[in-house]
Amino acid sequence: EPIANEMVNNMLLETGERSWQPQDFLPDLSQEGWEDEVKEIREMAANVPDDVMVVLVGDMVTEEALPTYQTLLNTFEGCDDPTGVSG
Numbered sequence: 889e890p891i892a893n894e895m896v897n898n899m900l901l902e903t904g905e906r907s908w909q910p911q912d913f914l915p916d917l918s919q920e921g922w923e924d925e926v927k928e929i930r931e932m933a934a935n936v937p938d939d940v941m942v943v944l945v946g947d948m949v950t951e952e953a954l955p956t957y958q959t960l961l962n963t964f965e966g967c968d969d970p971t972g973v974s975g
Contacts, residue, residue, distance in 0.1 A: 910947075910948040914929075915929070
C-alpha cells in the first residue's frame with residue numbers, strides 16, 4: 889500500500905540528526921561539571937515515585953541493550969534466526 893510505504897519512510901526510517909538514544913539526555917562523564925549535572929537530575933527526580941522511576945530506568949536500560957538481547961536470544965537453540973526472516 890502506498891500509505892504504508894509513506895509511513896515507513898517518513899516515520900520508521902529516521903536517521904541522522906533526528907535519531908536519539910536515552911544516553912543523549914544524560915551527563916557526559918568525560919566532560920567537566922558532570923557531577924553538577926547529576927546532582928541537578930537527582931534534585932529534579934526527588935519527588936518521582938519509586939514505581940515510576942523503576943519503569944523509566946528499566947525502559948532506558950532495555951532500549952540501550954536491545955541489540956544485545958536479540959543477539960543473545962539468537963544463541964538459544966530453537967530461538968535462533970540465522971537469516972533474520974526465519975519463522
